[in-house]
Amino acid sequence: MDNMNAIGGYFQLELPKGKIYHEGAIALNTGRNALEYILRVRKYEKIHIPYFTCDVLLEPIQKLGIDFVFYNIDELLEPNFEYDSIRANEGFLYTNYFGLKDEFIAKLAVKCNNLIIDNAQSFYSKPLPNIDTFYSPRKFFGLPDGAYLFCDEKLLTNLNQDFSYGRFEHLLRRTDVSAEDGYSYFIENDKSLSNQTIKKMSNLTQALLKAIDYRETANIRKENYAFLHNQLKEFNLLKLNFDGSGVPMVYPFWNRNKELRQHLINNKVYTATYWPNVKEWVESNSLEYRLTDEVIYFPIDQRYGKKEMELIGKMVLDV
Ligand SMILES: Cc1ncc(COP(=O)(O)O)c(C=O)c1O
Known part of the structure; x- marks a missing residue:
């Protein structure tokens, strides 16, 4: 008998039962598998992808034996590309970088055929009509x-259900012990998402996604981001549109001070690198290399508030 139908006995996790944010979406196991789904139903034979992205996107492309070609981006993180050259059997993937490219994507959708939007970094962005779009909410x-x-377009094969209970140790340890204690489990659990088949999102992840206060978490992100930008904008070499219309993932800060990253680590401020693989794909004098090597991506998420943003601002101004 289906576990969900049992009545009585021991309790499960106690989680608030709110609403999911992306009503009507197909719920799957990973972003890369969502890309695989798109590639399979659209039957693309080739895909254009940016150099500036995560290498796990190659997983479905290589699994399906599809050709791929990299393109470059400019300082606004927009493609250097002739969109007219895209053929009927080719897809074009664009990443909504750091949740800051909604406006550009609205324009791109008009002029680019076979567009695939990777919203792994822009959870809150709504999909545009008829544009294949995927999300990876754990970011x-x-x-x-x-x-x-x-x-x-629907994939006709029956998908197996994913189970997530074995991938919780880093989440539990970070809550129960510390960030440092859970880190190796984070790496391990993240690795375990590689080379999976397309599956339905686990019941557990679905339940957790209903337990989030989306309005509150969005507001906190926006406030933290605005606070940091206000403090750091005159030192930030990135000239993106920081107007705060979307809900950003991180605050990207480009500053040539080589000591900043180490100074932050010494003070237990951990910033992610987007993306280590890029340095293997491009020349060291390219923009993409510098975006990976020199830009610092500050956390601005719902765990933090003015106190942490002030600390970060002070650390930057101190070095
Ligand atoms: C920009 C981007 N797209 C897609 C993915 C893949 O998402 P997932 O890990 O859920 O497969 C990632 C990271 O993993 C990413 O950084």
Whole structure:
């Protein structure tokens, strides 16, 4: 008998039962598998992807034996590309970088055929009509896995259900012990998402996604981001549109001070590198290399508030 139908006996986790944010999306196991879904239903034979992205996107592309070609981006993080050259059997993937490219994507959707939007870094962005779009919510919330997909073509095979209970140790340890204590489990659990088949999102991840206060978490992100930008904008070499219309993932800060990253680590401020693989794919004088090597991506998420943002601002101004 289905576990969910049992009545009585021991309790499960106690979680608030709110609403999911991406109503109507196909709920899957990972972002990369959502891309695989798109590639399979659209039957693309080739895909254009940016050098500036995460190498796990190659997983489905190589699994399906599809050709891929890299493109470069400019300082606004927008493609250097002739969109007219895209053929009927080719997809074009664009990443909504750090949740800051909604406006550009609205324009891109008009001129680019076979567009695929990677919203792994922009959980809150709504999909545009008829544009294949996927999300990886664990980049925004404490979750073990999961993805949302908007695609009007359905895959006909029956998908197996994913189970997430074995991927919680880093989440539990970070809450129970410390960030340092859980770190190796984070690496391990993240690795375990590789080479999976396309699955339905686990019941556990679905339950966790209903327990999030999306309005509150979005507001906190926006406030933290605005606070940091206000403090640091005159030292920030990145000239993106920081107007705060979307809900950003991180605050990207480009400053040539080589000591800053180490200074932050010494003070237990951990910043992610987007993305280590890029340095292997491009020349060291390219923009993409510098975006990976020199830009610092400050956390601005719902765990933090003015106190932490002030500390970060002070650390930057101190070095
Ligand atoms: C920009 C981007 N797209 C897609 C993915 C893949 O998402 P997932 O890990 O859920 O497969 C990642 C990171 O993993 C990413 O950084």
